[in-house]
Amino acid sequence: MSTAPWTIASVRAALAQKRISARELTTEFLGRIKRRNPELNAYLTLSPERAQTQAARVDAAFSRGEPLPPLAGVPVAIKDVISTRGLRTTCASKILESYVPPYDATAVERLEAAGAVILGKTNCDEFAMGGSNENSAYGPVRNPVATDRVPGGSSGGSAAAVAAELAVAALGTDTGGSIRQPGAFCGVPALMPTYGRVSRYGLVAFASSLDKIGPFTTCVSDTAAILATIAGHDHADSTSAAVPVPDYAAELEKPVQGLRIGVPEEYFGQGLDPEVGAKIEAGIALLEGLGCRRVPLKMPHTNYAIATYYVLATAEASSNLARYDGVRYGLRAQGATLVEMYRHTRDRGFGPEVKRRIMLGTYALSAGYYDAYYLRAQKVRALIARDFTSAFETVDAIVTPTTPTPAFRLGEKTADPLEMYLADIFTVTGSLAGVPGISVPCGKTQTGLPVGMQILGPHFSEGRVLQIGHAFEKAGGSSV
Numbered sequence: 001m002s003t004a005p006w007t008i009a010s011v012r013a014a015l016a017q018k019r020i021s022a023r024e025l026t027t028e029f030l031g032r033i034k035r036r037n038p039e040l041n042a043y044l045t046l047s048p049e050r051a052q053t054q055a056a057r058v059d060a061a062f063s064r065g066e067p068l069p070p071l072a073g074v075p076v077a078i079k080d081v082i083s084t085r086g087l088r089t090t091c092a093s094k095i096l097e098s099y100v101p102p103y104d105a106t107a108v109e110r111l112e113a114a115g116a117v118i119l120g121k122t123n124c125d126e127f128a129m130g131g132s133n134e135n136s137a138y139g140p141v142r143n144p145v146a147t148d149r150v151p152g153g154s155s156g157g158s159a160a161a162v163a164a165e166l167a168v169a170a171l172g173t174d175t176g177g178s179i180r181q182p183g184a185f186c187g188v189p190a191l192m193p194t195y196g197r198v199s200r201y202g203l204v205a206f207a208s209s210l211d212k213i214g215p216f217t218t219c220v221s222d223t224a225a226i227l228a229t230i231a232g233h234d235h236a237d238s239t240s241a242a243v244p245v246p247d248y249a250a251e252l253e254k255p256v257q258g259l260r261i262g263v264p265e266e267y268f269g270q271g272l273d274p275e276v277g278a279k280i281e282a283g284i285a286l287l288e289g290l291g292c293r294r295v296p297l298k299m300p301h302t303n304y305a306i307a308t309y310y311v312l313a314t315a316e317a318s319s320n321l322a323r324y325d326g327v328r329y330g331l332r333a334q335g336a337t338l339v340e341m342y343r344h345t346r347d348r349g350f351g352p353e354v355k356r357r358i359m360l361g362t363y364a365l366s367a368g369y370y371d372a373y374y375l376r377a378q379k380v381r382a383l384i385a386r387d388f389t390s391a392f393e394t395v396d397a398i399v400t401p402t403t404p405t406p407a408f409r410l411g412e413k414t415a416d417p418l419e420m421y422l423a424d425i426f427t428v429t430g431s432l433a434g435v436p437g438i439s440v441p442c443g444k445t446q447t448g449l450p451v452g453m454q455i456l457g458p459h460f461s462e463g464r465v466l467q468i469g470h471a472f473e474k475a476g477g478s479s480v
């Protein structure tokens with residue numbers, strides 16, 4: 001096999017020149033998963049039949065002389081919080097251990113319609129709550145770069161699958177950092193689109209005002225290709241925006257010269273690992289070398305973002321997760337009365353972090369505390385969003401570290417939930433503001449751990465964020 005990872009373009013070229021068939025490629029990837037997954041635990045469920053049926057369909061259409069669709073034969077993985085028809089969707093929770101959705105999420109449907117081959121469902125933190133993948137009911141994922149370390153979370157399985165070349169691309173979800181942070185920890189590009197850019201029909205809700213679906217890939221042009229496929233309005237999701245989808249592939253090639261890059265001082269202070277800080281500085285210098293202009297910024301409400309996020313996200317989660325009561329789907333434990341049945345089901349079905357969040361969120365929403373917590377947090381969210389709006393009056397994009405540290409060791413932060421929450425410090429701000437952001441590989445630490453640089457842009461500016469990420473990658477950003 002070639003040593004360069006497969007990309008959407010190389011799959012396409014190989015199919016077009018008949019060097020490989022979609023079925024052979026699918027078999028190759030399923031074989032890799034069989035060999036490597038027992039160690040990494042990136043996939044929870046495989047879908048070999050669905051994958052081979054789709055690959056055969058792609059091969060048959062091509063041999064009839066039909067043109068290859070944009071993602072023809074591209075092997076992809078789907079985070080297990082995204083519904084797949086006939087294919088178990090557990091949310092990495094015991095409560096949905098045997099739940100099989102009767103329909104596909106729109107994003108999944110669009111990928112398959114474009115010719116992609118779905119290999120299976122990836123591990124994650126339970127209901128996407130976490131930043132290390134250690135909250136999965138089915139065991140943690142290991143970081144393929146350093147297997148004693150976490151891959152990040154919550155979309156750790158998707159990031160690890162792409163980094164270990166067990167998929168060419170994967171879908172994840174980002175509520176407070178769950179795409180960008182594992183992308184940074186595993187050393188692959190990872191995009192959180194604008195709130196509303198990608199339909200969430202079929203996504204199991206965690207915090208509905210924050211949840212987004214987005215891709216992991218091995219290069220930024222693939223990020224653009226996946227986004228182009230899944231973006232756009234969907235009548236089945238009223239929160240999806242009716243904003244036209246630009247030609248992202250064309251945007252990629254625009255010159256970055258003259259772009260004003262904001263560098264907020266609040267992201268470079270206490271708590272930032274010096275090695276990470278040095279790599280991001282080198283990354284910014286690389287962008288300056290490409291003709292971008294560095295503009296110092298102040299984003300004064302950054303410090304309140306973690307507290308705000310953890311009030312809002314837990315409040316919304318407590319409401320969203322009320323539906324798992326043992327009645328309509330998922331686990332049902334026995335109980336002498338209805339209330340006892342609810343209690344036993346939820347006690348057995350949910351893991352400790354999910355329970356913690358339901359309790360925090362219920363408290364924040366309860367009578368007498370609502371104004372002090374939920375309402376107050378909503379107001380602070382508006383101030384954080386305003387920091388972004390005013391920044392984007394003077395800059396075209398904002399560059400920060402994606403995470404304060406590189407991937408930490410398995411078990412290192414599990415004893416202290418607060419420490420785990422603080423690791424989200426650089427990602428929750430963009431989430432609260434609803435703006436798009438990509439994490440791109442930005443060199444490695446001395447011990448070889450990937451560092452991620454976050455590029456944030458105004459609402460619906462994915463094209464520009466991808467353009468900067470692509471220029472950075474082409475200029476050698478992954479080895480600054």
Ligand code: GLN
Binds near residue numbers: 177178206
């Ligand atoms: N780490 C954050 C949390 O635990 C983000 C999770 C996410 O984006 N799904 O809430």
